[in-house]
Each structure stands twice: as C-alpha cells, then as structure tokens.
Amino acid sequence: MISLHNVSKSFTGVPVIQSISLSIARGDIHGIIGASGSGKSTLLRLMNLLETPDAGDVEVNGQKLTALNTKQLRQARKSIGMIFQHFNLVANKTVYENVVVALELAKYPKAELRKRVMDCLQFVGLESFQAKYPAQLSGGQKQRVAIARALANHPHVLLCDEPTSSLDPHTTAEILRVLADINQRLGVTIVLVSHEMDVIKSICNRVTVLTDGTIHDTVAITPRGIQETVNTAVHLVERLKEDGDRDA
Numbered sequence: 001m002i003s004l005h006n007v008s009k010s011f012t013g014v015p016v017i018q019s020i021s022l023s024i025a026r027g028d029i030h031g032i033i034g035a036s037g038s039g040k041s042t043l044l045r046l047m048n049l050l051e052t053p054d055a056g057d058v059e060v061n062g063q064k065l066t067a068l069n070t071k072q073l074r075q076a077r078k079s080i081g082m083i084f085q086h087f088n089l090v091a092n093k094t095v096y097e098n099v100v101v102a103l104e105l106a107k108y109p110k111a112e113l114r115k116r117v118m119d120c121l122q123f124v125g126l127e128s129f130q131a132k133y134p135a136q137l138s139g140g141q142k143q144r145v146a147i148a149r150a151l152a153n154h155p156h157v158l159l160c161d162e163p164t165s166s167l168d169p170h171t172t173a174e175i176l177r178v179l180a181d182i183n184q185r186l187g188v189t190i191v192l193v194s195h196e197m198d199v200i201k202s203i204c205n206r207v208t209v210l211t212d213g214t215i216h217d218t219v220a221i222t223p224r225g226i227q228e229t230v231n232t233a234v235h236l237v238e239r240l241k242e243d244g245d246r247d248a
C-alpha cells in the first residue's frame with residue numbers, strides 16, 4: 001500500500017531521513033515511534049510528499065508519487081488523508097465549512113456535498129455540531145472534525161501526526177477508538193506517528209522504530225486494545241494517590 005525505496009531527506013545540509021526503505025501493507029495500522037528529532041514527522045510527510053525527498057521513491061496505492069507532476073500529485077493526494085497534533089482547523093469557518101472545504105478543493109460533485117459532509121460528521125459523532133466554530137469545541141471534538149475532513153474524499157490511507165499528543169488520556173482513548181473504527185469499518189490503512197508507547201501499543205499491528213533518521217527495526221505486535229480510562233474527579237484523585245503525588 002505504501003512503499004518507500006531508499007528515501008533520503010536533508011534540511012539545510014543536515015540529513016534527517018537517511019536512505020529509508022519501508023513497506024506498509026494495506027489494512028495495517030502502522031506505528032512510527034522514536035525519540036524527539038529522530039525524523040518521525042518528516043518520514044510521515046514524505047509519504048504524501050508534503051516533504052519532497054532528495055532521493056528515492058515513494059509509492060502509495062500502486063502510484064509512484066515521486067514520478068507525478070503537480071496536477072497528478074494533487075489528484076493522488078485525495079486518497080491520502082492527514083491529521084495533525086494541533087488539528088489545523090480554519091478558525092473562522094464552522095465545523096460544516098471546515099469539512100466542505102476539503103470536498104470543494106477536490107471538486108466533489110456539488111449536489112452531493114451536503115450529504116457527504118453530514119455522513120463524515122456522523123461517523124465521528126459530531127453531526128449536531130455542524131454550526132459551531134472551532135473555538136467552541138474541546139480538543140477531542142476538534143480532532144474529530146479534522147478526522148471528518150480527512151475522511152471526506154474517501155481516502156485509502158490516513159496519515160496521523162501525533163494525533164493525541166494535545167489530548168488528555170480519556171480523550172486520547174476516544175480518538176484512538178475512532179481511528180481503529182476507520183481502519184476496521186472503512187478499511188483505511190493508517191500510519192500513526194507518536195512518541196507515546198501506550199498509544200502505539202493500543203492499536204498498531206506493526207511498528208517502526210526510528211533512530212537518527214534510520215530504521216532501527218520494524219516489528220509486528222498484537223494491539224492490546226484501547227484501555228478504558230475514566231476522568232471523573234474521584235478517579236483522578238485515586239490516580240494521584242497511586243502515584244504517591246499528594247500532600248502528606
């Protein structure tokens with residue numbers, strides 16, 4: 001589904017990704033983990049050519065992206081959704097408008113716009129929030145809108161760059177559940193960059209460990225499932241007591 005062949009990328013002469021080859025199979029939830037600065041985000045952004053490789057080839061869904069012209073690449077990107085740590089919503093657009101923009105940019109048939117937006121919002125459980133603005137939403141709700149927007153054009157692949165890093169554990173579990181659902185119900189291949197081992201272990205079936213822009217290893221794991229978390233005040237106090245982090 002996604003193949004990188006000897007891909008390299010430098011910034012201002014400093015190598016950040018060094019001749020990486022990696023294959024991600026259709027239907028996988030593939031994690032990328034590594035220390036800060038190891039190149040995780042850059043590797044992910046090379047998969048949809050948000051970063052252009054200095055060398056090597058990137059193939060997604062049978063198409064060699066590195067061989068396409070600008071127009072062809074724009075077309076190919078419709079089938080590659082992406083979400084980010086800080087959601088990247090347009091602040092002065094409503095939830096509905098944030099999703100419809102993705103469809104309009106992709107020249108989706110006008111008559112089908114409304115239905116498609118509402119289907120996507122329903123999938124993430126936010127159809128009743130369509131008229132709200134991002135500032136009126138919680139972090140988890142904002143990420144759901146971003147997911148709805150990423151799903152709008154029926155992608156085959158969803159690239160997720162630290163999608164839960166701004167969220168509390170309870171909301172993290174909710175968003176991971178949505179991602180697992182997208183993978184299972186819609187058959188979307190997911191690549192998930194995270195520095196949190198718990199996040200990676202909960203839903204990924206393969207994991208690449210990056211170190212200094214090279215692959216240390218890629219291993220198969222059994223996702224252990226999304227841990228239920230509770231965020232009531234009582235539960236939070238209990239957690240503090242467990243950690244011994246309270247006034248004596």
Ligand SMILES: Nc1ncnc2c1ncn2[C@@H]1O[C@H](COP(=O)(O)OP(=O)(O)OP(=O)(O)O)[C@@H](O)[C@H]1O
Nearest residue numbers: 011012016034035036037038039040041042043195
């Ligand atoms: N556009 C850019 N221009 C210059 N340097 C960049 C750029 N993007 C990334 N880098 C550098 O490349 C290296 C890898 O960055 P990257 O964001 O891919 O790492 P990361 O593993 O995702 O880090 P983190 O976990 O801290 O987000 C870092 O040293 C970073 O400063």
